[in-house]
Amino acid sequence: MGVKLLLAKAHIEGIRNYDVYRREGGYQAVEKALKTMTPEAIVEEVKKSGLRGRGGAGFPTGMKWSFIAKPEGVPRHLVCNADESEPGTFKDRYLMEFLPHLLIEGLIISSFALGSNDTYIYIRGEYAWIVGILENAIEEAKQNGWLGNNILGTGFNCNIYVQRGAGAYICGEETALLESLEGKRGNPRIKPPFPAIKGVWERPTVVNNVETLAAVVPIINMGGEEYAKIGVGRSTGTKLISACGNINKPGVYEIDMTISVEEFIYSEEYCGGIKNGKHLKACIPGGSSVPILPANLLLKTAKGETRYMNYESLSDGGFATGSMMGSGGFIVFDEDQCIVRHTYTLARFYRHESCGQCSPCREGTGWMEKILLRLEKGEGKMSDIDLLWDIQGKIEGNTICPLGDAAAWPVAAAIRHFRDEFEWHVLHPQEAQVRNFGLAYYADPIQVPAGA
Amino acid sequence: MVQFSEQQMQEFNRLIKRYPEGKQKSALLPVLHLAQESFGGWLSAETMDYVANLLQLEPIEVYEVATFYSMFNTQPVGKYMFEVCQTGPCMLNGSDDIINYIKEKLGIGAGETTPDGMFTLKTVECLGACGYAPMMQLGKHYREHLTKEKVDAIIEECRSNAACNN
Ligand SMILES: Cc1cc2nc3c(=O)[nH]c(=O)nc-3n(C[C@H](O)[C@H](O)[C@H](O)COP(=O)(O)O)c2cc1C
Ligand code: SF4
Ligand code: FES
Numbered sequence: 001m002g003v004k005l006l007l008a009k010a011h012i013e014g015i016r017n018y019d020v021y022r023r024e025g026g027y028q029a030v031e032k033a034l035k036t037m038t039p040e041a042i043v044e045e046v047k048k049s050g051l052r053g054r055g056g057a058g059f060p061t062g063m064k065w066s067f068i069a070k071p072e073g074v075p076r077h078l079v080c081n082a083d084e085s086e087p088g089t090f091k092d093r094y095l096m097e098f099l100p101h102l103l104i105e106g107l108i109i110s111s112f113a114l115g116s117n118d119t120y121i122y123i124r125g126e127y128a129w130i131v132g133i134l135e136n137a138i139e140e141a142k143q144n145g146w147l148g149n150n151i152l153g154t155g156f157n158c159n160i161y162v163q164r165g166a167g168a169y170i171c172g173e174e175t176a177l178l179e180s181l182e183g184k185r186g187n188p189r190i191k192p193p194f195p196a197i198k199g200v201w202e203r204p205t206v207v208n209n210v211e212t213l214a215a216v217v218p219i220i221n222m223g224g225e226e227y228a229k230i231g232v233g234r235s236t237g238t239k240l241i242s243a244c245g246n247i248n249k250p251g252v253y254e255i256d257m258t259i260s261v262e263e264f265i266y267s268e269e270y271c272g273g274i275k276n277g278k279h280l281k282a283c284i285p286g287g288s289s290v291p292i293l294p295a296n297l298l299l300k301t302a303k304g305e306t307r308y309m310n311y312e313s314l315s316d317g318g319f320a321t322g323s324m325m326g327s328g329g330f331i332v333f334d335e336d337q338c339i340v341r342h343t344y345t346l347a348r349f350y351r352h353e354s355c356g357q358c359s360p361c362r363e364g365t366g367w368m369e370k371i372l373l374r375l376e377k378g379e380g381k382m383s384d385i386d387l388l389w390d391i392q393g394k395i396e397g398n399t400i401c402p403l404g405d406a407a408a409w410p411v412a413a414a415i416r417h418f419r420d421e422f423e424w425h426v427l428h429p430q431e432a433q434v435r436n437f438g439l440a441y442y443a444d445p446i447q448v449p450a451g452a
Numbered sequence: 453m454v455q456f457s458e459q460q461m462q463e464f465n466r467l468i469k470r471y472p473e474g475k476q477k478s479a480l481l482p483v484l485h486l487a488q489e490s491f492g493g494w495l496s497a498e499t500m501d502y503v504a505n506l507l508q509l510e511p512i513e514v515y516e517v518a519t520f521y522s523m524f525n526t527q528p529v530g531k532y533m534f535e536v537c538q539t540g541p542c543m544l545n546g547s548d549d550i551i552n553y554i555k556e557k558l559g560i561g562a563g564e565t566t567p568d569g570m571f572t573l574k575t576v577e578c579l580g581a582c583g584y585a586p587m588m589q590l591g592k593h594y595r596e597h598l599t600k601e602k603v604d605a606i607i608e609e610c611r612s613n614a615a616c617n618n
Binding site for chain 2: 084349
């Protein structure tokens with residue numbers, strides 16, 4: 001059993017309610033932080049912990065906090081990103097649904113550290129029933145003196161509000177989120193200025209993921225240095241992984257970033273192996289935006305070393321032979337799955353979610369969807385594969401926000417690793433309608449590409 | 453005429469208090485949700501104008517937001533809306549079959565409403581339930597691990613609920 005810092009108490013009956021959560025040691029971290037630490041000391045502790053943003057980009061949280069501007073007389077805000085819309089990702093939902101007080105506790109400490117008196121949780125609109133769970137927890141915390149005015153007699157005031165989005169993946173991007181919170185369309189802003197200088201209502205703002213803010217609680221409880229001892233290298237602490245696809249035990253797991261990908265997929269403690277006794281074909285290890293890997297490159301790096309479930313190991317080999325930790329949305333494919341079809345659904349997703357501000361993203365995602373559908377239906381040409389490659393390359397790096405890259409990468413990786421399968425769709429259009437390409441040699445050990 | 457009840461007005465007043473002075477536009481998304489729930493599951497031009505007036509916004513500020521977000525319906529929808537996820541991870545677990553089954557069973561395509569105004573089928577993108585696929589959203593809740601039998605039961609449930617409420 002690996003270390004569990006966030007979900008250790010998730011299965012305790014009634015932990016969603018304040019009384020049980022408190023009895024189990026809840027709100028001790030708030031007490032410690034507000035009574036014995038200064039805001040600066042909390043930021044220091046988070047820096048020492050090595051905590052990296054759990055929303056996808058993996059940026060060091062303590063460093064992000066230290067960038068917040070503090071102009072005299074201007075209020076600052078903490079905004080919790082609970083938009084969770086990246087396909088394959090459902091871990092924040094789990095935290096909020098079952099451990100709402102853990103998030104509230106993290107929010108109070110983080111608000112104190114950043115000087116936010118009004119903190120907002122921006123939650124995706126579809127999680128409608130979770131709004132009630134969170135508001136209930138906020139009310140309980142308020143009644144017990146953890147929120148409101150002059151918390152614990154420290155003079156610190158804090159309120160937390162839950163704001164519902166309304167169905168737009170792009171609102172997970174932090175500047176689009178801030179636009180949406182201001183009651184506008186979710187069009188990402190051009191940076192700079194960064195939210196830490198001018199965020200919501202032009203005030204200094206920090207946006208952090210749900211899991212990131214929940215992790216502040218164990219960091220305060222155990223101290224940053226102790227937290228940093230868990231995990232490996234720059235992948236400190238624990239990470240929630242939401243596992244889905246063709247596995248025996250889909251669900252949300254907390255890992256301590258020292259286990260191998262193989263163990264994660266096949267052990268009973270986690271995914272429990274591939275469903276129906278089938279073989280592993282491929283996996284997208286960190287949410288739909290990160291590169292897909294065939295089984296051989298997933299379990300071992302191109303150098304033939306074991307691949308581990310942490311930031312560095314998952315990205316070993318760069319985009320040529322590696323992937324990314326991303327949001328922790330772990331999507332597993334068995335031997336019967338069609339990579340072309342799956343890539344098409346993702347292309348359709350990104351076309352649907354593009355805000356339309358930049359032409360490479362707006363037009364490029366539309367073209368990728370169209371061409372992929374053509375290939376999937378057996379109506380494609382060989383040149384379509386090169387055209388796709390060309391389009392994704394023209395989107396990447398040429399847009400206001402990273403959604404463009406996020407749309408380009410899955411297509412690029414699918415072609416990079418599964419070109420045979422795309423070609424087969426072109427060469428055997430009828431067969432491609434009735435059966436899938438299968439495993440081919442993706443599960444065999446591969447040659448190390450030159451220069452890798 | 454479109455008008456919030458007293459209780460809905462209380463909710464409206466609770467919502468607009470969460471933002472700093474002069475930033476009431478921030479309440480637009482929550483207020484549109486409230487309006488959609490209150491006035492038949494969709495936002496008519498009249499409803500949007502009413503919201504604009506309440507929040508002291510130009511109507512265009514409301515229209516452009518209502519059309520941006522996929523949860524806001526700017527056309528009438530059925531009494532029960534099946535929002536079935538069709539993104540990759542759900543597809544790996546058979547969402548295509550479920551969508552086809554619903555189409556067959558209700559005799560409508562995606563984006564259509566049954567002639568009796570009872571059901572609308574909408575295909576949607578990932579709803580954050582990928583581990584419990586295939587799935588759909590029905591009202592405020594998710595229905596997960598869908599099978600054909602479960603779909604039958606859900607349709608029955610809706611029909612009998614509708615009969616009770618009449
Ligand atoms: C298109 C797009 C969608 C995103 N969606 C989310 C999301 O749903 N949740 C999230 O926490 N971060 C999301 N992010 C990342 C945020 O922009 C931001 O980096 C993150 O909230 C920072 O929090 P962290 O440092 O705690 O990870 C998204 C980014 C992009 C470009
Ligand atoms: S990259 Fe796409 S989503 Fe991002 S701002 Fe440009 S058009 Fe909008
Ligand atoms: S892909 Fe269907 S809920 Fe995520």
